Structure formats: C-alpha cells, structure tokens
Amino acid sequence: MRFIFIFLAYIAGFFGLGLGMFIYLCILTSLKSFGVPYMAPYAPVTKINSSGYFLKPIWEREKRADYLNTKKQNAQEHISMKWKYK
Amino acid sequence: MTWPMQWQFGFDVGESERIKVTFQFTKPNSSGENTSSETAPTIVDTVEAACIDSAVNLVNTFVSKEVNLSHCKVIVFSEEMARQGISKEIYSLMNKVEVRPDSNIIISTTTAQEYIESVNPSLENLVAKFYEILPRSSEYTGFTTDIHLIDFFNKLESKSEEPIAILGTPVSESNESGGSGGSGSSGGSGGSGEGGSSSSTLPANNGIENIGLAVFKNDKLIGKLTKIETLSNLIITNKLKSCRLSIPDPDDQSKAIDFYLTLDTKPQIKVSILNGTPYVNIKVKLNGRISSINQISEEITDERVARIENSASHYLQTHILNYLYKTAKDYKSDISRYW
Amino acid sequence: MTNQKIGNFEAIALVLTVMVNHVVLNLPKRIISSTSSGTIVNILFITIVALVIVYLICKLLEKFPNLDILDIANFLGGKWLKTLIGILFLAYFLFTVSITLRSFSEGLKIIFFPRSSVGVIMILFLVAIVITNKLGFHAIVRSNLFVMPIILFSILFVFISNFGNFTVQRALPLLGEGAYTTFFAGTSNLFAFSGIVYLYFIPPYLKNISDQKKISLISVLLSGICLLLSVATLLFISPSAITAEETFPLYLASRNIEFGRFLQRLDALFLLIWIISLVAYLSISFSFATKVFQKLLNIKHTKWYIGLFTLFIFTFSLIPENMYQIIFIENTVYQYVVLVIVFAVALSLLVLANIKYNVIQKKKGSVLIDKAPV
Numbered sequence: 001m002r003f004i005f006i007f008l009a010y011i012a013g014f015f016g017l018g019l020g021m022f023i024y025l026c027i028l029t030s031l032k033s034f035g036v037p038y039m040a041p042y043a044p045v046t047k048i049n050s051s052g053y054f055l056k057p058i059w060e061r062e063k064r065a066d067y068l069n070t071k072k073q074n075a076q077e078h079i080s081m082k083w084k085y086k
Numbered sequence: 087m088t089w090p091m092q093w094q095f096g097f098d099v100g101e102s103e104r105i106k107v108t109f110q111f112t113k114p115n116s117s118g119e120n121t122s123s124e125t126a127p128t129i130v131d132t133v134e135a136a137c138i139d140s141a142v143n144l145v146n147t148f149v150s151k152e153v154n155l156s157h158c159k160v161i162v163f164s165e166e167m168a169r170q171g172i173s174k175e176i177y178s179l180m181n182k183v184e185v186r187p188d189s190n191i192i193i194s195t196t197t198a199q200e201y202i203e204s205v206n207p208s209l210e211n212l213v214a215k216f217y218e219i220l221p222r223s224s225e226y227t228g229f230t231t232d233i234h235l236i237d238f239f240n241k242l243e244s245k246s247e248e249p250i251a252i253l254g255t256p257v258s259e260s261n262e263s264g265g266s267g268g269s270g271s272s273g274g275s276g277g278s279g280e281g282g283s284s285s286s287t288l289p290a291n292n293g294i295e296n297i298g299l300a301v302f303k304n305d306k307l308i309g310k311l312t313k314i315e316t317l318s319n320l321i322i323t324n325k326l327k328s329c330r331l332s333i334p335d336p337d338d339q340s341k342a343i344d345f346y347l348t349l350d351t352k353p354q355i356k357v358s359i360l361n362g363t364p365y366v367n368i369k370v371k372l373n374g375r376i377s378s379i380n381q382i383s384e385e386i387t388d389e390r391v392a393r394i395e396n397s398a399s400h401y402l403q404t405h406i407l408n409y410l411y412k413t414a415k416d417y418k419s420d421i422s423r424y425w
Numbered sequence: 426m427t428n429q430k431i432g433n434f435e436a437i438a439l440v441l442t443v444m445v446n447h448v449v450l451n452l453p454k455r456i457i458s459s460t461s462s463g464t465i466v467n468i469l470f471i472t473i474v475a476l477v478i479v480y481l482i483c484k485l486l487e488k489f490p491n492l493d494i495l496d497i498a499n500f501l502g503g504k505w506l507k508t509l510i511g512i513l514f515l516a517y518f519l520f521t522v523s524i525t526l527r528s529f530s531e532g533l534k535i536i537f538f539p540r541s542s543v544g545v546i547m548i549l550f551l552v553a554i555v556i557t558n559k560l561g562f563h564a565i566v567r568s569n570l571f572v573m574p575i576i577l578f579s580i581l582f583v584f585i586s587n588f589g590n591f592t593v594q595r596a597l598p599l600l601g602e603g604a605y606t607t608f609f610a611g612t613s614n615l616f617a618f619s620g621i622v623y624l625y626f627i628p629p630y631l632k633n634i635s636d637q638k639k640i641s642l643i644s645v646l647l648s649g650i651c652l653l654l655s656v657a658t659l660l661f662i663s664p665s666a667i668t669a670e671e672t673f674p675l676y677l678a679s680r681n682i683e684f685g686r687f688l689q690r691l692d693a694l695f696l697l698i699w700i701i702s703l704v705a706y707l708s709i710s711f712s713f714a715t716k717v718f719q720k721l722l723n724i725k726h727t728k729w730y731i732g733l734f735t736l737f738i739f740t741f742s743l744i745p746e747n748m749y750q751i752i753f754i755e756n757t758v759y760q761y762v763v764l765v766i767v768f769a770v771a772l773s774l775l776v777l778a779n780i781k782y783n784v785i786q787k788k789k790g791s792v793l794i795d796k797a798p799v
Contacts, residue, residue: 012549014693015533018700019553025571026557026708030564043567045434183536183672186690187680236681 040067094217096162096198097175103134105167105175107141108199109153112212128213132199138178156184159217161191161235162198162254165300165307173242173305180239187236190221192254193300193307204256206293220296221252228320228329228347229313230296242305248419250319253298253310301419309417311409318409321370321402322422324352330377336397338380343394345374370406374398430632433640435566438573439627439709440644441651443620445576446706448655449699450528452617454674455756456652457660460611463601464656467611472649475618478768479645482624483638485775488782490634494625494771495720501778510774511721517622517766518714519734521759522707523742526550528755529703531748532672536696547742550707551735557708558715558731565712569705576702577651579695583675584654586682591661616763617652618645625771626713711738 008016031038044067055061064075098106111129131149135141142153161179163172179185194201207216221232230252241249299311299319311319320326326349332342350371358365376394379386413419431439460467489497494514499507530546538546557565600607624641631637658678676699679692715727715734724730745751 012546013537014697015537015546015549015700018697019549019704022568022572022701022704023553023556025568026560026564029567029571030560037567039567039571043435043570045432045570187677188683 094160098164098197099167100134104136106134108132110202164198168193168307171305188234191238191251193251195255225327228317247423249302251300253300254296303419314405315409318406336393344378346377348373436640437644438570440620442706444648453656461601463607467607479641497778515717522710523738527742562712565708584658616760619763622767
C-alpha cells in the first residue's frame with residue numbers, strides 16, 4: 001500500500017498523494033464487514049448508541065448499535081441492575 | 087532539481103544591462119557541521135540582466151541546482167534604483183506565484199550588493215534565519231517596521247496611501263556618515279536624547295542595521311525617515327508594540343530619562359476640512375514606564391512625575407509634528423494613513 | 426448496494442461540495458469584479474433569494490415524492506420531454522466537469538507543474554474519477570462526507586488567520602457601484618448556487634423524503650456562509666493583488682498565513698485539501714451524468730460506459746486553447762448556462778408539472794405517476 005503512495009508522490013507530488021488519499025478513502029467507504037459498512041457510524045452517519053470511541057458504563061448501554069439494523073433496538077432494560085434497588 | 091536552501095536577492099542599477107541582481111545562497115551541507123559560534127558560509131553571486139527572469143536564468147547556468155524564488159526571505163533595492171522607480175520589479179515579483187508575499191522589502195543606502203555582502207550575523211548560524219528574525223525586532227525597538235512585499239504592493243496600488251520600506255545600511259557606511267537613516271546628523275548617545283541623531287554604536291564587523299524607513303511617492307523613493315520619525319509613524323499608524331526611548335530630563339538637560347513606551351489605545355484621528363484644506367486632529371495615548379532615572383524612586387515626587395510627563399509629551403508631540411509636516415510638506419507623501 | 430439510501434448529512438455535503446469547489450476556483454473573484462465593494466451586501470441578498478427559490482422548489486417537489494426531475498419531465502411531457510431534459514442535464518454535468526477540470530488543472534500547472542503538460546494533469550484526475558466511479562455512487566458520497574468538514578474548516582481558517590491583514594474599509598461604500606448593480610444586475614450572481622441542480626436528482630436517494638426541505642435549506646444556507654467567508658477574505662485583504670492574479674485567489678490568501686515562526690507556508694496543506702475536494706466534486710458530477718444517461722436509455726449496468734464518458738470529458742476540456750478562453754467560458758458562459766438550465770428551465774418544468782398535477786387531480790381525483798427504477 002505504501003509503495004502505491006510512494007509511486008504516486010514520485011509521479012505527481014502532493015497532487016498524486018491527494019488523489020491516492022481520496023481513492024483510498026472511497027475504497028474504505030465502499031467496504032462492508034459482515035454486512036455493516038466499514039466506516040460506520042461516520043459514513044453513513046448513524047446514531048452512536050453503545051458503540052464508538054467513548055463508551056458508557058456497561059449498565060448504561062441500553063440500545064444496540066444503529067448500523068446493525070437489529071429487530072430490537074434495546075439490549076437491556078432501563079434499570080438493569082435490579083439488585084441495587086432492592 | 088530546485089535548491090531548497092533559503093536565500094535573498096538584491097537589485098542595483100546595472101552598468102551594461104538595466105539591472106544588476108545579487109543573489110545570496112546559504113551553502114548546502116554546512117548548517118549541520120558548524121558549531122553555534124560560526125555562521126554558515128554563504129555564496130553571493132551578481133549578474134546583470136534586463137529583468138528578474140533573465141537574471142535567474144543566468145544564475146541557473148552556473149549554479150548546479152535550479153533557483154526557486156519561493157525560498158526568498160528578503161528583497162533589497164539600492165537607493166539609486168529606488169529613486170528611479172521600482173514598480174516594474176514589484177509587479178514582476180507579485181506576478182510570480184512562487185515569490186512569497188511575506189518577503190521583506192529593504193532599501194539599502196548603499197548598493198544592494200554591498201548590503202548583502204555586509205551581512206554578518208553573530209547570533210545565528212543561518213543568514214536566512216537572521217533575515218527572518220531581524221525585521222521582527224521592530225516589535226520592541228520601534229525604529230523600523232516589518233514591511234512585506236504584499237504590503238508594499240497594496241500601498242503602491244492604493245489611491246489613499248503611499249508605500250514605505252525598511253531602510254537598511256551596512257554598518258561601515260553608517261559609521262562613516264555618523265548616522266543611519268538620517269541626513270548629516272551628528273552622533274551622540276545618552277545625554278542629548280534621540281532627537282535627530284541616530285548614531286550607530288555597533289561594532290564594525292556586525293554587518294547591517296535596519297533603522298528608519300524609506301518613503302515613496304508612487305514607486306519612486308522620495309525621502310528617508312530617521313529613528314524618531316519612524317517611531318512617530320508607528321505611533322500614528324497604531325503599529326507600535328513597545329520601544330525604549332531616552333528623553334532629556336526636564337530638570338537637568340545634560341541627563342536623560344529612559345522610558346519603556348507602549349501604545350495604550352489606538353490613536354484617535356479626526357479629519358475635517360477647514361477653508362478647503364484638511365485639518366487633522368490626532369490624539370495619542372502612550373503608556374511610559376520609567377526604566378532608568380538618576381534618582382532613587384522615593385525622591386520622585388508627584389510634581390516631578392508631572393514635569394517628566396509634560397516634558398515627555400512635549401518631546402514626542404514636537405517630533406510627531408515634525409514627522410507629519412515633513413511627510414506632508416517636504417515629501418508630499420501620505421504614509422500615515424488617516425483612516 | 427443499489428438500493429441503499431443516503432442520509433441527511435451526506436445530502437447536505439453533496440450540495441455543499443459544488444459551492445466549496447467553485448469558491449476555491451475563480452468564483453469569488455468573478456463576483457467581486459462584478460459588484461466591487463458591494464459584494465458583501467450582494468451575497469447576503471442572493472443567499473436570501475436562493476433560500477426563497479429552494480423553498481419554492483421543495484414546495485413544487487412535494488407533490489412528486491421520491492421522483493427526480495426526469496420522472497417529472499416524463500409525467501409532464503412524456504418520453505420526448507424526458508429525453509430532452511435528460512440530454513440538457515447530461516450536457517450540463519459534462520460541461521461543468523470538463524471546464525472545472527481544465528480550469529483547476531491550469532492553475533495546478535502554474536503553481537506546481539510549470540513544465541508538465543496540462544493534459545497529463547487532467548488524465549491523472551480522470552483516472553481517479555474513473556476508479557471512484559467504479560467503486561460506486563455511495564462510496565463517493567460517503568467519502569465526500571468525510572472531506573467536507575475539513576474543507577469548510579480550511580475556508581474558515583483562511584478567513585480567521587488573515588484577520589490581522591484585513592482592512593474593513595475596503596467594504597465601503599457598502600452598495601459598491603450603486604443599488605442597481607448590487608441588487609438587480611447582481612442577481613445574476615445567483616449562478617454561484619449551482620449546487621441546487623443536485624436537489625433535482627437526489628429525492629429518489631434520500632432515506633427520509635420528509636427531510637428534503639431541511640436538507641435543501643441547510644445546504645443553501647451553508648453555501649451562502651461559505652461564499653461570504655471566502656469573498657470577505659479576498660475583499661478585505663487586497664483587491665489589487667487578487668485581480669492581478671488569475672489563479673486560485675483563495676490560495677493566494679492562504680499564502681499570507683503566518684503564526685510566529687512556527688506555522689508558516691500552510692498553503693501547500695490547503696492545496697492538498699482542495700485537490701481532494703475537487704476530485705470528490707468531479708466524481709459526484711460525473712456520477713450524476715452517468716445516472717442520467719442510465720435513466721434515459723434504461724441501461725442496467727453503468728460501468729461499461731464510464732470510460733467513454735471520460736474520453737468525452739477529456740476531449741471537451743482540451744478545446745479551449747488558452748487561459749483567456751477558459752476564463753471566458755468559466756465566468757461568462759458558465760454563468761448563463763447555470764441560470765438558464767438550473768433555474769429557468771428546471772423551475773419552469775416544476776411549475777408546469779404542478780399545474781398539470783392540479784388539473785388532473787381536479788378531473789380524476791387521483792394522479793398516477795410512472796417512476797423509473799433507480
């Protein structure tokens with residue numbers, strides 16, 4: 001992969017790098033991993049429910065990820081730690 | 087292959103051709119080897135040509151790498167050439183995409199070649215770094231200003247103001263004439279303040295000094311400003327950041343008081359037309375901190391402070407008025423930008 | 426894959442990409458030269474006019490949900506009108522791709538590749554366009570979504586960094602050469618909002634058709650803000666330096682950016698960002714051109730004629746012989762092409778289609794519209 005960019009930079013400098021970067025970005029956005037777009041949730045833009053970079057504590061992760069297109073959105077109830085309030 | 091080393095170039099009036107262009111390059115592979123006490127050696131080449139492109143073409147024939155104008159930090163014009171008019175060169179430079187618009191414009195009181203050859207930085211390894219840092223000294227000296235190519239070009243094209251440029255002098259020349267940027271002023275330091283005198287106390291091998299401004303009328307050099315006149319220009323145009331100034335002590339003219347001046351607020355300028363002529367009213371507020379006085383601070387009374395304030399105000403007012411009359415009446419060049 | 430829809434953000438980025446790329450080229454300079462210091466007021470005025478027009482377009486499209494302008498033309502005038510409108514928009518997309526490609530390549534040649542042939546630079550662009558189009562429309566649209574915030578930030582950054590060099594007095598007199606030039610003659614500057622053409626084609630691709638109005642208004646508003654920022658940057662810095670140079674005025678503005686001695690010479694970074702954005706814009710326009718062709722001839726697979734279109738674009742972009750012709754086509758011809766096709770023809774079509782819809786609804790009570798498969 002890096003050799004392609006080296007070659008593009010050799011041919012056309014910054015311009016070649018820019019073209020290579022955009023083509024690479026298009027390839028990434030066209031990929032799918034087990035039916036889920038590779039660049040989700042950024043492209044296509046979907047709600048980051050319980051996935052993403054900043055995660056909530058396990059007991060607060062109520063909804064499943066939007067890009068999975070699941071039948072049931074809720075993974076757990078609103079109060080999941082029932083023993084705490086008994 | 088273009089040459090990545092930074093460089094500068096200067097223009098003089100040519101003998102056999104229209105212009106004489108001097109190029110200064112930093113010698114490659116030398117910046118890493120030198121210790122901090124030595125300056126990287128530079129190469130100075132001079133060619134005569136009809137225009138900049140021809141000059142660059144000529145230099146490319148005997149220099150192994152292609153000269154690229156995007157690395158130029160400073161463009162020097164000789165005084166002789168500036169008096170004849172430099173619009174052709176400025177337009178040529180602005181027309182080139184590779185010339186950086188933030189290159190400094192310097193008018194040398196001698197030839198540009200002499201100016202460039204005199205450069206001898208003592209605290210930097212690279213001459214280019216020296217050229218980059220030196221114009222920024224205007225932020226704390228107040229004796230010059232940081233003029234870029236784009237500023238010069240804009241003022242050249244503008245109908246409401248005239249261009250100015252940094253005035254530079256090789257130190258050997260300034261020591262001979264007793265002042266730089268002035269006209270026949272006598273040397274002196276300390277006691278007499280910094281009125282019209284502009285003595286150079288730099289050691290002879292320190293290279294160049296940029297003190298004063300070159301005033302233009304359209305594209306021709308029309309006059310020069312001394313240190314204090316340059317300071318007045320900076321105050322009026324709200325470009326003064328800070329400076330140190332020595333003013334005669336009102337109680338003892340043989341002694342001087344040193345101030346650290348900063349501009350408090352933007353000068354208020356009001357222009358009205360009286361009897362068909364413009365009447366300009368300028369209100370300047372400066373903040374001065376006394377940095378040295380020949381008295382201990384407990385002995386300085388309120389009346390003394392008031393006398394010093396009045397004396398300083400009167401001193402600056404006189405010099406600012408002299409500067410305004412000089413540019414308006416003598417040079418007929420509006421560089422103060424009353425708007 | 427072919428049944429996937431695009432979301433709101435992607436649609437907004439799609440419309441915005443046209444404005445952003447033309448702002449990098451000669452658009453701000455063209456507008457400043459027509460309205461001088463009244464440009465700021467003129468842009469505010471044409472943004473409001475564009476918002477009104479877009480609102481009108483959305484209202485007219487309400488009766489035809491999930492239909493693009495070709496289907497509406499088919500409803501209005503049958504197959505012959507659909508073919509005519511299709512050829513018109515196909516020619517429009519190919520024209521804009523060709524001229525934008527040639528203009529940007531000439532600029533790149535002047536700045537970066539003075540000894541290269543402009544054809545070589547264009548070929549590199551076209552190779553990238555062919556590859557991205559073979560990957561699919563959705564790949565390009567999603568990539569564009571990534572690139573768009575960076576480009577918008579770059580335009581904002583150029584504006585903010587040049588703040589110290591601004592002379593606000595250059596915006597005076599506010600009305601420039603008079604109210605007539607600013608408001609009436611200056612209305613022709615509406616061609617700056619040529620991104621509206623995508624609004625006619627994206628309804629079948631939208632996830633939520635009810636968001637169409639929101640997408641349209643937000644994208645036009647952001648386009649107006651982007652145009653205002655870039656024009657303000659150029660107007661306040663140095664009009665004479667801008668008019669002296671024919672290539673990339675915003676690039677020249679970015680060359681003034683300097684933060685102390687550490688951040689200098691950022692213009693190369695901006696050019697990299699703008700190159701990526703241009704490839705995205707050209708890919709999108711090219712993709713729409715292939716989709717129009719596909720719809721006109723009911724072709725199932727687009728991939729075999731992408732290369733043919735590329736050759737056609739390359740040939741067309743080599744027609745202008747010199748920079749003067751390119752500038753003439755970009756400034757004058759393009760302006761009238763946009764005003765006629767994007768505004769006059771398309772709006773008239775929508776109005777007539779709405780009238781026909783109302784007439785049929787009054788007579789028969791319900792209206793059946795044929796929709797070609799996407």
